Amino acid sequence: MESSNTRVKRLSKLLNLNNFEQRDELEEKLENGFNMVQNRTSGLPEKESYDVLLQMAGEAKVFENITGGLLYGLLTEPQNAQKYFSILSLLARDGWFCALCNVNMILFELYPRMRPEVREQIVYFFREAIKSNVPKIDNVLINYLRNANDGSDLKETCALLSAVAGMLNDHHAWLSELKPKASLIPVTLLTFTRFICDLSSFNAFESLRTQMVNVCHWLLTERFVDCAQLGRDLVLALMRVSKIPQFAAIWKQLLYNPNKLGPNINIEELMNRMCPHTFPLYRISVAMQRKLEFIFAKVKPGTHERHLDWFKKQYLSNPEAGSLRSELVRCAIFLSCGEIPQVGQEMKAIFIASMFPQTNSIMEQQWCKLHLLWDWLCYDPANGGHVLIEPAFHVLKHLLHVQPLLANSLVDFMTRMSYELHPQLQQRIITSVTNSFKFLIDHNILGSPSVIFDNPVLQKNVRENFRDTFRGLFRPPQTMQTHSSAGGIVLDR
Numbered sequence: 172m173e174s175s176n177t178r179v180k181r182l183s184k185l186l187n188l189n190n191f192e193q194r195d196e197l198e199e200k201l202e203n204g205f206n207m208v209q210n211r212t213s214g215l216p217e218k219e220s221y222d223v224l225l226q227m228a229g230e231a232k233v234f235e236n237i238t239g240g241l242l243y244g245l246l247t248e249p250q251n252a253q254k255y256f257s258i259l260s261l262l263a264r265d266g267w268f269c270a271l272c273n274v275n276m277i278l279f280e281l282y283p284r285m286r287p288e289v290r291e292q293i294v295y296f297f298r299e300a301i302k303s304n305v306p307k308i309d310n311v312l313i314n315y316l317r318n319a320n321d322g323s324d325l326k327e328t329c330a331l332l333s334a335v336a337g338m339l340n341d342h343h344a345w346l347s348e349l350k351p352k353a354s355l356i357p358v359t360l361l362t363f364t365r366f367i368c369d370l371s372s373f374n375a376f377e378s379l380r381t382q383m384v385n386v387c388h389w390l391l392t393e394r395f396v397d398c399a400q401l402g403r404d405l406v407l408a409l410m411r412v413s414k415i416p417q418f419a420a421i422w423k424q425l426l427y428n429p430n431k432l433g434p435n436i437n438i439e440e441l442m443n444r445m446c447p448h449t450f451p452l453y454r455i456s457v458a459m460q461r462k463l464e465f466i467f468a469k470v471k472p473g474t475h476e477r478h479l480d481w482f483k484k485q486y487l488s489n490p491e492a493g494s495l496r497s498e499l500v501r502c503a504i505f506l507s508c509g510e511i512p513q514v515g516q517e518m519k520a521i522f523i524a525s526m527f528p529q530t531n532s533i534m535e536q537q538w539c540k541l542h543l544l545w546d547w548l549c550y551d552p553a554n555g556g557h558v559l560i561e562p563a564f565h566v567l568k569h570l571l572h573v574q575p576l577l578a579n580s581l582v583d584f585m586t587r588m589s590y591e592l593h594p595q596l597q598q599r600i601i602t603s604v605t606n607s608f609k610f611l612i613d614h615n616i617l618g619s620p621s622v623i624f625d626n627p628v629l630q631k632n633v634r635e636n637f638r639d640t641f642r643g644l645f646r647p648p649q650t651m652q653t654h655s656s657a658g659g660i661v662l663d664r
Contacts, residue, residue: 184247185277186284197280201273204240205247217254221261228262237262238269242277246292256299266306278314279457283321294334301342309355312338313453316362321456322486322495329376332366335359336382343389349397356390356397357405358453363387364408365454367415369493388417395432402444403549404451404501407542439596442549445556451505454498459486463502463522468509472517479525487529496526497538504543504562520565527577540584548588550603552610560607564617575628582629586636605643 185198211227212220228234238259245255259270274296282290297315300308312335319331339346339359349355363383370376391398398405409425412418421432429437452460462482470478487495500523508515523543530536543566546559570578589601611617624634638645 185243185281185286185289187286188284195281197276200236201239201243201277204236204238205243206240207236208240208244217257220254221258224258224262234262234265235269239273242270242273242296245296246277246289249288249292249295252292252295253299256296260303263305267308271305271307271311274311275314278311278318282315282318283323283456283458290330294338297334298338301338301345304345309349309353313355313358314457316358317453317456319362319366320454320495320498321459322489322492325373325489325491328366329370329379332363332383333379336363336379336386339386340382340389343393346389347393349394352397352400354400354449356394357401357450360387360390360398361401361404361408361450361454364412365494365498368411369491384415384417387412388421391418391421391432395436399433399436399441399444400447401450402446403442403545404446406438406441407545411538438593439599442596443551443554445546445554445559448505451502454502455495459499460502460506463499463506464509466522467503467506467515467518470518471514472521475518475521479522483525483529490531493531494535494538496530496535497542500526500539501542501545504546504559516561516565517569519562520569523562523566524569524574524577528574537584540581541588544581544585544588547585547604547607548592548600550607550610552606557610557614560610561616564611567623571623571626571628578628579630579633582624582637583633586633586640589640601640605641608641608644 181194183194183198184202186195188194208224211223215223224237228237241255241259241262245252245259248255259267263270277285277293282293285293293315297308297312300311315331316335319328319335321328346356363386367380367383367387370380401408409418409422413422424431425436425438425441455463462485466475466478466482486492503519503523506519508519526539527536530539543563546556547563550556550560567578567581570581585604589604590597592600608617617623623629624637
Protein backbone atom coordinates (compact mmCIF):
# COMPACT_ATOMS: atom_id res chain seq x y z
CA MET A 172 0.00 0.00 0.00
CA GLU A 173 2.89 2.34 0.85
CA SER A 174 4.63 1.74 -2.47
CA SER A 175 1.36 2.39 -4.31
CA ASN A 176 0.93 5.79 -2.61
CA THR A 177 4.53 6.66 -3.27
CA ARG A 178 4.07 5.81 -6.95
CA VAL A 179 0.99 8.04 -7.24
CA LYS A 180 2.68 11.05 -5.59
CA ARG A 181 5.97 10.79 -7.45
CA LEU A 182 6.72 14.05 -9.26
CA SER A 183 6.15 14.11 -12.99
CA LYS A 184 9.05 15.69 -14.84
CA LEU A 185 7.10 15.96 -18.10
CA LEU A 186 3.59 17.01 -17.09
CA ASN A 187 1.74 19.56 -14.98
CA LEU A 188 -0.43 17.31 -12.80
CA ASN A 189 -2.70 18.23 -9.91
CA ASN A 190 -2.80 16.27 -6.65
CA PHE A 191 -5.50 13.94 -7.94
CA GLU A 192 -3.99 13.02 -11.29
CA GLN A 193 -1.88 9.92 -11.67
CA ARG A 194 1.22 9.82 -13.79
CA ASP A 195 0.72 8.84 -17.42
CA GLU A 196 1.64 5.30 -18.48
CA LEU A 197 3.59 6.60 -21.45
CA GLU A 198 5.67 8.85 -19.21
CA GLU A 199 6.40 5.94 -16.85
CA LYS A 200 7.49 3.78 -19.77
CA LEU A 201 9.86 6.49 -21.01
CA GLU A 202 11.20 7.11 -17.52
CA ASN A 203 11.86 3.39 -16.95
CA GLY A 204 13.85 3.35 -20.17
CA PHE A 205 15.81 6.38 -18.98
CA ASN A 206 16.58 4.72 -15.63
CA MET A 207 17.92 1.69 -17.49
CA VAL A 208 20.14 3.94 -19.61
CA GLN A 209 21.36 5.79 -16.51
CA ASN A 210 22.16 2.61 -14.61
CA ARG A 211 24.37 1.32 -17.42
CA THR A 212 26.06 4.57 -18.51
CA SER A 213 26.34 6.71 -15.36
CA GLY A 214 29.76 8.37 -15.23
CA LEU A 215 30.80 7.20 -18.71
CA PRO A 216 31.85 9.62 -21.48
CA GLU A 217 29.65 9.83 -24.57
CA LYS A 218 31.69 7.39 -26.71
CA GLU A 219 31.70 4.67 -24.04
CA SER A 220 28.03 5.26 -23.27
CA TYR A 221 27.25 4.67 -26.93
CA ASP A 222 29.29 1.42 -26.99
CA VAL A 223 27.47 0.07 -23.92
CA LEU A 224 24.04 0.95 -25.27
CA LEU A 225 24.86 -0.44 -28.71
CA GLN A 226 25.68 -3.83 -27.12
CA MET A 227 22.41 -3.76 -25.16
CA ALA A 228 20.27 -2.79 -28.18
CA GLY A 229 20.42 -6.15 -29.93
CA GLU A 230 16.87 -7.05 -28.88
CA ALA A 231 14.06 -5.01 -30.43
CA LYS A 232 12.33 -4.47 -27.08
CA VAL A 233 15.53 -3.29 -25.39
CA PHE A 234 16.28 -1.00 -28.34
CA GLU A 235 12.81 0.53 -28.00
CA ASN A 236 13.33 1.11 -24.27
CA ILE A 237 16.75 2.68 -24.82
CA THR A 238 15.41 5.00 -27.53
CA GLY A 239 12.51 6.11 -25.32
CA GLY A 240 14.87 6.59 -22.38
CA LEU A 241 17.27 8.78 -24.35
CA LEU A 242 14.36 10.88 -25.56
CA TYR A 243 13.12 11.25 -21.97
CA GLY A 244 16.59 12.39 -20.93
CA LEU A 245 16.69 14.96 -23.74
CA LEU A 246 13.34 16.38 -22.57
CA THR A 247 14.09 16.47 -18.83
CA GLU A 248 17.82 17.25 -18.66
CA PRO A 249 18.53 20.27 -20.91
CA GLN A 250 22.15 20.36 -19.78
CA ASN A 251 22.70 16.89 -21.28
CA ALA A 252 20.35 17.21 -24.25
CA GLN A 253 23.13 17.39 -26.84
CA LYS A 254 24.68 14.17 -25.49
CA TYR A 255 21.37 12.29 -25.62
CA PHE A 256 20.60 13.53 -29.14
CA SER A 257 24.07 12.49 -30.35
CA ILE A 258 23.66 8.98 -28.95
CA LEU A 259 20.16 8.75 -30.48
CA SER A 260 21.68 9.67 -33.84
CA LEU A 261 24.34 6.98 -33.56
CA LEU A 262 21.85 4.32 -32.48
CA ALA A 263 19.23 5.17 -35.12
CA ARG A 264 19.78 2.05 -37.22
CA ASP A 265 16.06 1.99 -38.05
CA GLY A 266 16.11 5.38 -39.73
CA TRP A 267 14.83 7.04 -36.54
CA PHE A 268 11.53 5.13 -36.80
CA CYS A 269 11.34 4.14 -33.12
CA ALA A 270 12.39 7.56 -31.82
CA LEU A 271 9.94 9.42 -34.05
CA CYS A 272 7.10 7.09 -33.04
CA ASN A 273 7.82 8.04 -29.43
CA VAL A 274 7.85 11.75 -30.30
CA ASN A 275 4.50 11.39 -32.07
CA MET A 276 2.99 9.64 -29.05
CA ILE A 277 4.28 12.41 -26.77
CA LEU A 278 2.76 15.06 -29.05
CA PHE A 279 -0.59 13.22 -29.26
CA GLU A 280 -0.99 12.15 -25.65
CA LEU A 281 1.11 14.43 -23.42
CA TYR A 282 1.67 17.81 -25.08
CA PRO A 283 -1.44 19.66 -23.77
CA ARG A 284 -0.37 18.97 -20.15
CA MET A 285 3.36 19.36 -20.71
CA ARG A 286 5.54 21.58 -18.52
CA PRO A 287 6.82 24.77 -20.23
CA GLU A 288 10.48 23.76 -19.85
CA VAL A 289 9.75 20.40 -21.50
CA ARG A 290 8.00 22.15 -24.38
CA GLU A 291 11.20 24.13 -24.91
CA GLN A 292 13.10 20.86 -25.19
CA ILE A 293 10.62 19.63 -27.82
CA VAL A 294 11.61 22.68 -29.86
CA TYR A 295 15.29 21.85 -29.25
CA PHE A 296 14.69 18.32 -30.55
CA PHE A 297 13.08 19.57 -33.77
CA ARG A 298 15.83 22.12 -34.38
CA GLU A 299 18.53 19.48 -33.98
CA ALA A 300 16.58 16.98 -36.08
CA ILE A 301 16.18 19.46 -38.94
CA LYS A 302 19.89 20.39 -38.79
CA SER A 303 20.73 16.67 -38.88
CA ASN A 304 18.24 16.05 -41.71
CA VAL A 305 16.49 13.27 -39.78
CA PRO A 306 14.30 11.27 -42.21
CA LYS A 307 10.58 12.12 -42.10
CA ILE A 308 10.98 14.70 -39.35
CA ASP A 309 8.74 16.96 -41.47
CA ASN A 310 5.82 14.58 -40.88
CA VAL A 311 6.38 14.70 -37.11
CA LEU A 312 6.64 18.49 -37.20
CA ILE A 313 3.08 18.51 -38.61
CA ASN A 314 1.85 16.83 -35.44
CA TYR A 315 3.67 19.42 -33.32
CA LEU A 316 2.15 22.30 -35.31
CA ARG A 317 -1.29 20.73 -34.98
CA ASN A 318 -1.21 21.47 -31.23
CA ALA A 319 -1.66 25.16 -32.07
CA ASN A 320 -5.25 24.36 -33.11
CA ASP A 321 -6.73 23.44 -29.73
CA GLY A 322 -8.18 26.74 -28.52
CA SER A 323 -5.76 26.93 -25.59
CA ASP A 324 -4.06 29.97 -24.03
CA LEU A 325 -3.04 32.43 -26.74
CA LYS A 326 0.47 33.00 -25.36
CA GLU A 327 1.15 29.24 -25.37
CA THR A 328 -0.20 28.95 -28.90
CA CYS A 329 1.93 31.84 -30.10
CA ALA A 330 5.04 30.36 -28.48
CA LEU A 331 4.48 27.20 -30.54
CA LEU A 332 3.80 29.16 -33.74
CA SER A 333 6.90 31.29 -33.17
CA ALA A 334 9.04 28.18 -32.71
CA VAL A 335 7.83 26.63 -35.97
CA ALA A 336 8.04 29.90 -37.93
CA GLY A 337 11.58 30.44 -36.64
CA MET A 338 12.66 26.94 -37.65
CA LEU A 339 11.23 27.24 -41.14
CA ASN A 340 12.58 30.74 -41.78
CA ASP A 341 16.03 29.54 -40.66
CA HIS A 342 16.02 26.44 -42.84
CA HIS A 343 14.89 27.36 -46.36
CA ALA A 344 17.47 24.96 -47.78
CA TRP A 345 15.92 22.08 -45.81
CA LEU A 346 12.44 23.09 -47.00
CA SER A 347 13.69 23.23 -50.57
CA GLU A 348 14.93 19.66 -50.34
CA LEU A 349 11.71 18.15 -49.00
CA LYS A 350 10.26 15.56 -51.35
CA PRO A 351 7.56 16.67 -53.82
CA LYS A 352 4.08 16.85 -52.27
CA ALA A 353 5.46 16.97 -48.72
CA SER A 354 2.44 17.46 -46.44
CA LEU A 355 4.23 19.90 -44.11
CA ILE A 356 4.04 22.62 -46.78
CA PRO A 357 0.23 22.84 -47.22
CA VAL A 358 -0.43 22.18 -43.53
CA THR A 359 1.87 25.04 -42.53
CA LEU A 360 0.15 27.32 -45.04
CA LEU A 361 -3.31 26.40 -43.71
CA THR A 362 -2.30 26.97 -40.09
CA PHE A 363 -0.29 30.15 -40.56
CA THR A 364 -2.82 31.94 -42.79
CA ARG A 365 -5.47 31.37 -40.13
CA PHE A 366 -3.34 32.84 -37.32
CA ILE A 367 -2.04 35.70 -39.46
CA CYS A 368 -5.65 36.92 -39.52
CA ASP A 369 -6.51 36.00 -35.93
CA LEU A 370 -3.54 37.93 -34.52
CA SER A 371 -4.12 41.07 -36.59
CA SER A 372 -5.76 42.84 -33.64
CA PHE A 373 -2.91 42.05 -31.22
CA ASN A 374 0.00 44.49 -31.56
CA ALA A 375 2.11 42.36 -29.23
CA PHE A 376 2.23 39.60 -31.84
CA GLU A 377 3.04 41.73 -34.89
CA SER A 378 6.56 40.28 -35.09
CA LEU A 379 5.12 36.75 -35.10
CA ARG A 380 2.67 37.70 -37.85
CA THR A 381 5.57 38.99 -39.93
CA GLN A 382 7.44 35.73 -39.39
CA MET A 383 4.44 33.69 -40.52
CA VAL A 384 3.80 35.93 -43.53
CA ASN A 385 7.43 35.45 -44.58
CA VAL A 386 7.12 31.65 -44.31
CA CYS A 387 3.87 31.57 -46.30
CA HIS A 388 5.20 33.88 -48.99
CA TRP A 389 8.30 31.70 -49.40
CA LEU A 390 6.18 28.54 -49.62
CA LEU A 391 3.85 30.08 -52.20
CA THR A 392 6.65 31.40 -54.40
CA GLU A 393 9.15 28.54 -54.06
CA ARG A 394 6.89 25.49 -53.56
CA PHE A 395 3.56 26.52 -55.06
CA VAL A 396 2.87 23.13 -56.64
CA ASP A 397 3.07 21.57 -53.17
CA CYS A 398 0.73 24.24 -51.78
CA ALA A 399 -1.67 23.43 -54.63
CA GLN A 400 -2.24 19.99 -53.09
CA LEU A 401 -4.92 21.79 -51.08
CA GLY A 402 -6.95 22.30 -54.24
CA ARG A 403 -9.94 24.54 -53.61
CA ASP A 404 -8.94 24.95 -49.96
CA LEU A 405 -5.85 26.84 -51.12
CA VAL A 406 -8.18 29.44 -52.66
CA LEU A 407 -10.09 29.54 -49.37
CA ALA A 408 -6.88 30.11 -47.40
CA LEU A 409 -5.64 32.84 -49.74
CA MET A 410 -8.99 34.65 -49.59
CA ARG A 411 -8.53 35.03 -45.85
CA VAL A 412 -5.25 36.95 -46.23
CA SER A 413 -5.89 38.63 -49.60
CA LYS A 414 -5.54 42.19 -48.25
CA ILE A 415 -1.98 41.65 -47.01
CA PRO A 416 0.42 42.98 -49.68
CA GLN A 417 2.51 39.80 -50.01
CA PHE A 418 -0.61 37.72 -50.61
CA ALA A 419 -2.26 40.32 -52.84
CA ALA A 420 0.72 39.89 -55.16
CA ILE A 421 0.11 36.12 -55.23
CA TRP A 422 -3.55 36.75 -56.12
CA LYS A 423 -2.54 38.96 -59.04
CA GLN A 424 -0.28 36.22 -60.36
CA LEU A 425 -3.03 33.60 -59.97
CA LEU A 426 -5.49 35.80 -61.85
CA TYR A 427 -3.31 37.26 -64.59
CA ASN A 428 -0.11 35.22 -64.86
CA PRO A 429 -0.72 31.82 -63.20
CA ASN A 430 1.99 29.99 -65.17
CA LYS A 431 4.56 31.98 -63.22
CA LEU A 432 3.50 30.06 -60.09
CA GLY A 433 3.08 26.62 -61.61
CA PRO A 434 2.15 24.88 -64.86
CA ASN A 435 -1.56 24.52 -65.67
CA ILE A 436 -2.67 26.08 -62.39
CA ASN A 437 -5.22 28.90 -62.17
CA ILE A 438 -8.17 29.87 -59.97
CA GLU A 439 -10.73 27.77 -61.84
CA GLU A 440 -8.46 24.73 -61.97
CA LEU A 441 -7.82 24.97 -58.22
CA MET A 442 -11.54 25.30 -57.48
CA ASN A 443 -12.16 22.15 -59.52
CA ARG A 444 -9.79 20.16 -57.31
CA MET A 445 -11.16 18.64 -54.13
CA CYS A 446 -9.02 19.04 -51.04
CA PRO A 447 -7.63 15.61 -50.01
CA HIS A 448 -9.42 14.32 -46.93
CA THR A 449 -6.29 14.31 -44.75
CA PHE A 450 -5.54 18.05 -44.84
CA PRO A 451 -8.76 19.42 -43.24
CA LEU A 452 -8.15 17.16 -40.23
CA TYR A 453 -4.94 19.09 -39.49
CA ARG A 454 -7.06 22.20 -38.94
CA ILE A 455 -7.79 20.95 -35.39
CA SER A 456 -5.86 19.13 -32.66
CA VAL A 457 -5.86 15.35 -32.26
CA ALA A 458 -7.87 15.59 -29.03
CA MET A 459 -10.57 17.64 -30.75
CA GLN A 460 -10.70 15.24 -33.68
CA ARG A 461 -11.16 12.27 -31.34
CA LYS A 462 -14.01 14.02 -29.50
CA LEU A 463 -15.77 14.93 -32.76
CA GLU A 464 -15.44 11.38 -34.06
CA PHE A 465 -16.98 10.15 -30.81
CA ILE A 466 -19.88 12.63 -31.08
CA PHE A 467 -20.62 11.73 -34.71
CA ALA A 468 -20.30 7.97 -34.21
CA LYS A 469 -21.63 7.33 -30.69
CA VAL A 470 -23.89 10.18 -29.56
CA LYS A 471 -27.57 10.17 -30.49
CA PRO A 472 -29.62 13.31 -31.17
CA GLY A 473 -31.47 14.27 -28.01
CA THR A 474 -28.58 13.22 -25.77
CA HIS A 475 -26.04 15.57 -27.34
CA GLU A 476 -26.39 18.73 -25.22
CA ARG A 477 -23.90 17.82 -22.48
CA HIS A 478 -21.34 16.69 -25.05
CA LEU A 479 -21.59 19.95 -27.00
CA ASP A 480 -21.50 21.99 -23.78
CA TRP A 481 -18.35 20.15 -22.69
CA PHE A 482 -16.76 20.71 -26.10
CA LYS A 483 -17.54 24.43 -26.01
CA LYS A 484 -16.18 24.83 -22.48
CA GLN A 485 -13.04 22.80 -23.23
CA TYR A 486 -12.05 24.32 -26.56
CA LEU A 487 -14.09 27.43 -27.41
CA SER A 488 -14.35 29.36 -24.14
CA ASN A 489 -11.32 31.59 -24.80
CA PRO A 490 -12.17 34.94 -26.43
CA GLU A 491 -9.13 34.34 -28.63
CA ALA A 492 -10.61 31.12 -30.06
CA GLY A 493 -11.24 33.31 -33.11
CA SER A 494 -11.61 31.43 -36.35
CA LEU A 495 -11.40 28.01 -34.70
CA ARG A 496 -15.17 27.61 -35.19
CA SER A 497 -14.90 27.92 -38.95
CA GLU A 498 -11.97 25.48 -38.86
CA LEU A 499 -14.19 23.03 -36.97
CA VAL A 500 -16.95 23.44 -39.55
CA ARG A 501 -14.54 22.66 -42.39
CA CYS A 502 -13.03 19.70 -40.59
CA ALA A 503 -16.40 18.25 -39.57
CA ILE A 504 -17.47 18.00 -43.21
CA PHE A 505 -14.64 15.54 -43.88
CA LEU A 506 -15.00 13.38 -40.76
CA SER A 507 -16.66 9.96 -40.84
CA CYS A 508 -20.16 9.52 -39.46
CA GLY A 509 -19.56 6.11 -37.89
CA GLU A 510 -21.43 2.87 -38.47
CA ILE A 511 -24.89 4.49 -38.64
CA PRO A 512 -24.49 7.23 -41.27
CA GLN A 513 -28.00 8.63 -40.89
CA VAL A 514 -27.52 9.30 -37.16
CA GLY A 515 -23.99 10.52 -37.74
CA GLN A 516 -25.12 13.00 -40.41
CA GLU A 517 -27.79 14.34 -38.08
CA MET A 518 -25.26 14.78 -35.25
CA LYS A 519 -22.81 16.41 -37.64
CA ALA A 520 -25.53 18.87 -38.71
CA ILE A 521 -26.38 19.65 -35.07
CA PHE A 522 -22.72 20.25 -34.24
CA ILE A 523 -22.04 22.49 -37.25
CA ALA A 524 -25.26 24.45 -36.65
CA SER A 525 -24.18 25.01 -33.04
CA MET A 526 -21.07 26.87 -34.24
CA PHE A 527 -23.02 29.74 -35.84
CA PRO A 528 -24.66 31.27 -32.73
CA GLN A 529 -21.33 31.06 -30.82
CA THR A 530 -19.40 33.28 -33.22
CA ASN A 531 -18.02 36.54 -31.82
CA SER A 532 -18.52 38.64 -34.95
CA ILE A 533 -20.49 38.80 -38.19
CA MET A 534 -17.28 38.20 -40.13
CA GLU A 535 -16.55 35.03 -38.19
CA GLN A 536 -20.05 33.74 -38.91
CA GLN A 537 -19.58 34.52 -42.61
CA TRP A 538 -16.42 32.40 -42.63
CA CYS A 539 -18.32 29.53 -41.00
CA LYS A 540 -20.90 29.73 -43.80
CA LEU A 541 -18.25 29.89 -46.50
CA HIS A 542 -16.39 26.88 -45.06
CA LEU A 543 -19.66 24.96 -44.99
CA LEU A 544 -20.77 25.83 -48.55
CA TRP A 545 -17.35 25.96 -50.22
CA ASP A 546 -17.68 22.57 -51.93
CA TRP A 547 -21.10 23.58 -53.29
CA LEU A 548 -19.60 26.68 -54.90
CA CYS A 549 -16.87 24.57 -56.53
CA TYR A 550 -18.73 21.30 -57.23
CA ASP A 551 -18.15 19.48 -60.51
CA PRO A 552 -19.96 16.13 -60.90
CA ALA A 553 -17.18 14.84 -63.15
CA ASN A 554 -14.71 15.10 -60.25
CA GLY A 555 -16.88 13.43 -57.61
CA GLY A 556 -16.89 14.74 -54.05
CA HIS A 557 -20.58 14.02 -53.47
CA VAL A 558 -19.98 13.17 -49.81
CA LEU A 559 -18.85 16.76 -49.22
CA ILE A 560 -22.20 18.10 -50.47
CA GLU A 561 -24.51 16.37 -48.02
CA PRO A 562 -23.48 18.01 -44.70
CA ALA A 563 -24.58 21.52 -45.74
CA PHE A 564 -27.99 20.22 -46.79
CA HIS A 565 -28.46 18.50 -43.42
CA VAL A 566 -27.40 21.71 -41.64
CA LEU A 567 -29.91 23.74 -43.64
CA LYS A 568 -32.66 21.21 -42.95
CA HIS A 569 -31.85 21.31 -39.22
CA LEU A 570 -31.78 25.12 -39.09
CA LEU A 571 -35.17 25.39 -40.81
CA HIS A 572 -36.66 23.55 -37.83
CA VAL A 573 -34.76 25.13 -34.94
CA GLN A 574 -33.28 28.47 -36.10
CA PRO A 575 -35.25 29.89 -39.06
CA LEU A 576 -33.35 33.20 -39.07
CA LEU A 577 -30.05 31.38 -39.50
CA ALA A 578 -31.57 29.20 -42.22
CA ASN A 579 -32.64 32.32 -44.11
CA SER A 580 -29.20 33.81 -43.63
CA LEU A 581 -27.51 30.66 -44.98
CA VAL A 582 -29.70 30.53 -48.12
CA ASP A 583 -29.19 34.24 -48.71
CA PHE A 584 -25.41 33.78 -48.32
CA MET A 585 -25.43 30.92 -50.84
CA THR A 586 -27.26 33.09 -53.37
CA ARG A 587 -25.06 36.16 -52.89
CA MET A 588 -21.81 34.18 -53.02
CA SER A 589 -22.85 32.70 -56.35
CA TYR A 590 -22.85 36.23 -57.79
CA GLU A 591 -20.17 37.97 -55.75
CA LEU A 592 -17.42 35.44 -55.04
CA HIS A 593 -15.65 35.75 -58.39
CA PRO A 594 -17.63 37.64 -61.07
CA GLN A 595 -15.62 36.13 -63.94
CA LEU A 596 -16.73 32.65 -62.83
CA GLN A 597 -20.27 33.65 -61.87
CA GLN A 598 -22.05 31.28 -64.24
CA ARG A 599 -19.71 28.42 -63.40
CA ILE A 600 -20.41 28.87 -59.65
CA ILE A 601 -24.18 29.06 -60.22
CA THR A 602 -23.91 25.83 -62.21
CA SER A 603 -21.91 24.22 -59.37
CA VAL A 604 -24.58 25.02 -56.79
CA THR A 605 -27.32 23.88 -59.19
CA ASN A 606 -25.51 20.58 -59.75
CA SER A 607 -25.10 20.15 -56.00
CA PHE A 608 -28.87 20.29 -55.60
CA LYS A 609 -29.30 18.00 -58.60
CA PHE A 610 -27.08 15.42 -56.92
CA LEU A 611 -29.21 15.56 -53.77
CA ILE A 612 -32.40 15.24 -55.82
CA ASP A 613 -31.12 12.44 -58.06
CA HIS A 614 -30.02 10.38 -55.05
CA ASN A 615 -33.29 10.98 -53.22
CA ILE A 616 -31.55 12.87 -50.41
CA LEU A 617 -33.52 16.05 -50.99
CA GLY A 618 -36.57 14.95 -52.97
CA SER A 619 -38.04 18.05 -54.57
CA PRO A 620 -36.25 21.36 -53.87
CA SER A 621 -39.67 22.75 -53.02
CA VAL A 622 -39.49 20.82 -49.72
CA ILE A 623 -36.82 23.32 -48.71
CA PHE A 624 -37.49 26.41 -50.77
CA ASP A 625 -41.26 26.54 -50.46
CA ASN A 626 -40.87 26.16 -46.72
CA PRO A 627 -43.01 28.86 -45.05
CA VAL A 628 -40.19 29.91 -42.69
CA LEU A 629 -38.13 31.17 -45.64
CA GLN A 630 -38.62 34.87 -46.17
CA LYS A 631 -40.22 35.85 -49.47
CA ASN A 632 -37.27 37.87 -50.78
CA VAL A 633 -34.81 35.07 -49.91
CA ARG A 634 -37.00 32.51 -51.72
CA GLU A 635 -37.42 34.72 -54.79
CA ASN A 636 -33.73 35.57 -55.05
CA PHE A 637 -32.86 31.89 -54.80
CA ARG A 638 -35.36 30.91 -57.51
CA ASP A 639 -34.16 33.70 -59.77
CA THR A 640 -30.50 32.70 -59.34
CA PHE A 641 -30.88 28.94 -59.70
CA ARG A 642 -33.63 28.89 -62.33
CA GLY A 643 -32.58 25.53 -63.73
CA LEU A 644 -33.78 23.77 -60.57
CA PHE A 645 -37.35 24.94 -61.03
CA ARG A 646 -37.91 24.36 -64.75
CA PRO A 647 -40.16 21.52 -65.87
CA PRO A 648 -38.04 18.37 -66.49
CA GLN A 649 -38.86 18.27 -70.23
CA THR A 650 -37.25 21.70 -70.82
CA MET A 651 -33.98 20.82 -69.13
CA GLN A 652 -31.00 20.04 -71.36
CA THR A 653 -27.45 19.32 -70.38
CA HIS A 654 -24.24 20.25 -72.12
CA SER A 655 -20.74 19.19 -71.14
CA SER A 656 -18.17 21.88 -70.54
CA ALA A 657 -14.91 22.38 -68.71
CA GLY A 658 -16.95 23.33 -65.65
CA GLY A 659 -18.97 20.11 -65.53
CA ILE A 660 -22.67 19.61 -66.28
CA VAL A 661 -24.31 22.90 -67.16
CA LEU A 662 -28.08 23.23 -67.12
CA ASP A 663 -29.70 24.95 -70.06
CA ARG A 664 -29.62 28.65 -69.45
